[in-house]
Amino acid sequence: MLHPHTIGIVGTGQVGMAAAYALFQQRIANELILIDRDRARAEGEAMDLMHAQGYVGRRRVRAGDYADLARAQIIIVTAGVAQRPGESRLELLQRNVAVFREIAEQLDRHAPEALLLIASNPVDLLTYAMEQLSSRPRHRVIGTGTMLDTTRLRTLLAEHFQVDPRSVHALILGEHGDSEFAVWSQANIGGTPIRGHTILGKRCDQSCRDALLAKVRGAAGSIIERKGYTNWAIGLVIAHLVRTIQEDQGSVLPVTTRLDGAYGLHDICLSIPVRVGIEGAGAPLPLPLDDEERAALAHSAEVLRGFIDGLGLD
Structure with missing residues (x-):
């Protein structure tokens, strides 16, 4: 069963962790599950946020694998290669579609009912790519857009x-x-x-x-x-x-x-x-x-x- 306050974040880079911090600090999520190819980084970020529970109340933040997202109602995708200085969002496309193929396969296998929020750039094209690559209904894939x-x-x-x-x-x-x-x-x-x-x-x-x-x-x-x-x-x-x-x-x-x-x-x-x-x-x-x-x-x-x-x- 999906849990409305269990949120997954795929990608613990600058955007992923800014989102995690905002969700944690605003008490929007009771449980945050951080997924990253660099498991140690995800673990470190989770530990760091968990130490602030004394100021926001009991919240669980942990590193995990895709299988841990089975209960997540919403999964935020921020993964992808970083934008270089002077590089347009559209130039990121080909380098990021390959990353999205792997993510879509894993999310369809382990969290087929979750709603996906795409924040990776170029967001319009990667939202389109995720809709094409994922088997979930299109209205359950949303990009942060404008x-x-x-x-x-x-x-x-x-x-x-x-x-x-x-x-x-x-x-x-x-x-x-x-x-x-x-x-x-x-x-x-x-x-x-x-x-x-x-x-x-x-x-x-x-x-x-x-x-x-x-x-x-x-x-x-x-x-x-x-x-x-x-x-x-x-x-x-x-x-x-x-x-x-x-x-x-x-x-x-x-x-x-x-x-x-x-x-x-x-x-x-x-x-x-x-x-x-x-x-x-x-x-x-x-x-x-x-x-x-x-x-x-x-x-x-x-x-x-x-x-x-x-x-x-x-």
């Missing part, structure tokens, strides 16, 4: 207008990468549209919006240039996504999922607003995009589709 990009945009807009980021309603959709785009037609602060309006004495015109989107697109590269990797924000994104699923919130989030007709797109994985709950990815939200945004979404799909044929997944 959730991170979306919170980056909301944070930047909040700084510009000097408001709480939680009062900013704006989305980044499409590829989690260079072809992503902002849905400016729907962006607002407390219900007031950002485009064409003065909010609290400030405006964000076209040049302002272009600059903010450029910062969002370049954020990962800027961080990697300075510290070698990104981890803390995506760890919090993963924890939020896990809580959304556990509590069956039905939240609408920009996650990576398979499109089969929505927005006129078929057989492609990228981020659109989707209802997320205990069963995984539900129905997409029919967001009224303007013509420019629809073209940007189609472009994102075209960029990603250019790599799918070379995956050898049929």
Whole structure:
């Protein structure tokens, strides 16, 4: 029987452990099972987290094998080769698909009913790969998509207008990468549209919006240039996504999922607003995009589709 508070994490690198820390610290998981090719590393990370129980309450964190994931309701996949400075997410693809073949085989054997959250990059293509490689229903494989990009945009807009980021309603959709785009037609602060309006004495015109989107697109590269990797924000994104699923919130989030007709797109994985709950990815939200945004979404799909044929997944 699946246990809703048993969470598996495949990959104990920077992203995997940022997610583990967030889940542990926020008391989202009662049991965390860490899987890594380097068993000693997974054991060390588990021991380190376990020593903080005095501050968060009784929680079990342990290293394990794939067979130990049989009870896990949710399994987070962060494994893969690391992104190099200056390397695009798409360039990671071929090196990571081979890793995913092995993971999919093991997860199908030992945890066929678990819901999979994919956070490895390039996330859209690896979510597609996992859906193809795994025998579980497609709606039970979700990528973190543009959730991170979306919170980056909301944070930047909040700084510009000097408001709480939680009062900013704006989305980044499409590829989690260079072809992503902002849905400016729907962006607002407390219900007031950002485009064409003065909010609290400030405006964000076209040049302002272009600059903010450029910062969002370049954020990962800027961080990697300075510290070698990104981890803390995506760890919090993963924890939020896990809580959304556990509590069956039905939240609408920009996650990576398979499109089969929505927005006129078929057989492609990228981020659109989707209802997320205990069963995984539900129905997409029919967001009224303007013509420019629809073209940007189609472009994102075209960029990603250019790599799918070379995956050898049929």
